[in-house]
Amino acid sequence: MAIDFSITSTITPKGRTTYNAQRLNSNEDKFNIGSKTLYDGNFGLFNTSVTTGQVYNPEDYVAKYGFWAYFIYPTAMAESSGSFKCLNTYDRAQFTFSFMQYGAHVPNGDFVKFFRKLLQLPNASEYFPKLVLSNNRIFYKSNETLSPLENDSSSQALMDYLNPTLNDIENQELISAARFVHWATNDPNHRETQVATAIAMYKENMKAYHQRYGLDHAPANVCQMICDIRHQGRAKSDRIALALNTNGDYNKAFLNLCIIGDTNYQTRINTVRSTIKKLTDMGKFSLKYNATTGEFV
Known part of the structure; x- marks a missing residue:
């Protein structure tokens, strides 16, 4: 009916x-x-x-999706404060x-x-x-x-x-x-379908972004910021590639990525960055991307 x-x-x-x-x-x-x-x-x-019980919490999905449940979280907070x-x-x-x-x-x-x-x-x-x-x-x-x-x-x-x-x-x-x-x-x-779609999307995106930027062994914070930039569309690919051109200095690369679009999108960048820091402080965001398996290890 x-x-x-x-x-x-x-x-x-x-x-x-x-x-x-x-x-x-x-x-x-x-x-x-x-x-x-x-x-x-x-x-x-x-x-x-934002309503209690109607907000994305990675802990609710980590048993099924592992690290990816945390990986999408900064973008979720920036997009909607996690509201389903x-x-x-x-x-x-x-x-x-x-x-x-x-x-x-x-x-x-x-x-x-x-x-x-x-x-x-x-x-x-x-x-x-x-x-x-x-x-x-x-x-x-x-x-x-x-x-x-x-x-x-x-x-x-x-x-x-x-x-x-x-x-x-x-x-x-x-x-x-x-x-x-x-x-x-x-x-x-x-x-659950919202979450499954997001994780499938970011998994496929990471494979494509590796082909463009060479992200094998790149830390999760760098990869997440790239995914968020592309998801929002606040920069073109060449600008991201330039930010990553640091001779392997990923700390510098992350800082470079954090200033892309800061003129118009500083609030969003702050949300993504602070959420990444929160996850890092919790010991949840220390993995690196393995391009062979398409997973974070």
């Missing part, structure tokens, strides 16, 4: 419009979907709330979700891969009854007709399904957001 919601809005004392949802035919409480915002001429939602229900629908991605902020605008990108995995969960049809997977592609199903929402060259149809326009906040956008927030809040398998 499909999960449906009633949507209501309120105006805060500061004049901000916030949207709440309540599951129909249930005794569940209302929950916050997000707040309306205007960004670069676009209207959309954002949800940056982090949402924005106001920029060119049109729909971004998860503690690592997966954006829907990249064909075969992190969001698309994440959503494909979600649609394989047992309760997927309850949240998105009109979406199906076929040959590992996302389709919209109307009667018996399947319409593709993404392919190797575009995910625009999927973006438009989740958030029809950036001109206003539409009902479809609110329903899509409510489904994601509710699903993440109530289903540990949804949260």
Whole structure:
């Protein structure tokens, strides 16, 4: 049975419009979907709330993923303070979700891969009854007709399904957001899928970054900062390569990486750096990358 919601809005004392949802035919409480915002001429939602029990903690996943559970943590803190229900629908991605902020605008990108995995969960049809997977592609199903929402060259149809326009906040956008927030809040398998996607992504990224930068035996702090720079997109590859050109002095390389983008992104860099230090002080971040195995040892 499909999960449906009633949507209501309120105006805060500061004049901000916030949207709440309540599951129909249930005794569940209302929950916050997000707040309306205007960004670069676009209207959309954002949800940056951090709720106890809904935050990424590497200790919860280290038994399954080992060191990688710690490796993604600095980026998770920078992206969302670890919030599993982090949402924005106001920029060119049109729909971004998860503690690592997966954006829907990249064909075969992190969001698309994440959503494909979600649609394989047992309760997927309850949240998105009109979406199906076929040959590992996302389709919209109307009667018996399947319409593709993404392919190797575009995910625009999927973006438009989740958030029809950036001109206003539409009902479809609110329903899509409510489904994601509710699903993440109530289903540990949804949260596990967020984590599995992040770790798979960073594992593959590290293999590619080694090919570009030569990271065999590079310490975890250097590798993590590279991954965060590339994940956010705050520098091009040549700038990273220049920072690493230290004749093997990884302490200097790390400091060089920490100043990339500091004019505009100092707060984020501080978060990543302080989280790395916290993990290092705990004895959790002393490993080095082994390019042969693709693991940290």
